[in-house]
Amino acid sequence: MLSTSLESIATVLRRAREVVVFSGAGLSADSGIPTFRDGATGLWNNVDPDEVASIEGFLRKPRVVWDWLLQLKNLVDDRHPNAGHEAIARLEDLCKGKRLTIITQNIDGYHTQAGNAQVLEVHGTIHRVRCHRRCGFAAVWEQSAVEPFSCPNCGGPVRPDLVLFGEMLDEEVFAAAGIRSLNADLFFCVGTSFTVQPAARLPVWAKGAGATVVEVNPHPTPLSDAADYSIRAGASQFFGALCARLQENGPGR
DSSP: OHHHHHHHHHHHHHHOSEEEEEEOHHHHHTTTOOOSTTOSOGGGTTOOHHHHSBHHHHHHOHHHHHHHHHHHHHHHHHSOOOHHHHHHHHHHHHOTTSEEEEEESOOSOHHHHHTOSOEEETTEEEEEEEETTOSSOEEEOOTTOOSOOBOTTTOOBEEEEEOOBTOOOOHHHHHHHHHHHHHOSEEEEESOOSOSTTTTHHHHHHHHTTOEEEEEOSSOOTTTTTSSEEEOSOHHHHHHHHHHHHHHHOOOO
């Protein structure tokens, strides 16, 4: 199935002008970052998400949430982009003359580290902190910042710049993701369960606007029946093979 579909997908890619790769937690699992929905493993073991990763938890006990997210940040800093991230970055190098946008639900920053230039992080990033009041203060989360502190501009609480449970997405970032999805000629979905809203709407919007939708996931998802191609493979296998096919025959313009 992979070999049969690969040339068809490569043909669509050669003709495309706008390409989107939409990624979820499954992509970073191979880097050793535990996923919330794959079971209580690693950092998620024996914790209540409402206490350690929700906005209500942060407002009640900011130190508890900060400490837990600091553990997650340290884990992310200790790991690296995997072969799937690297293959997707290589795909961008092969797509000269096209615009390739990464829309990711992941907060680890691995797409940027791997080399992708245009990355929309719809759930924010573990590498930055900001003022909870959104007064404009934002900064890199330094290793020395091991406990919550007040905003130097307005005195409000400073928190990690990611979307906690119970929060809305950043409107500006999600609007940009929606526009890129609606303009896409080819829309790849990789490593996502399509159960997290509103991000799960993006491939549906893309398909409705005429994009070819390619799902890359070892397991079926709610998107599988609607996708034009549903590939049962991991990201490194599929994107590595796609890059090899493009290098053999040229990416086209």
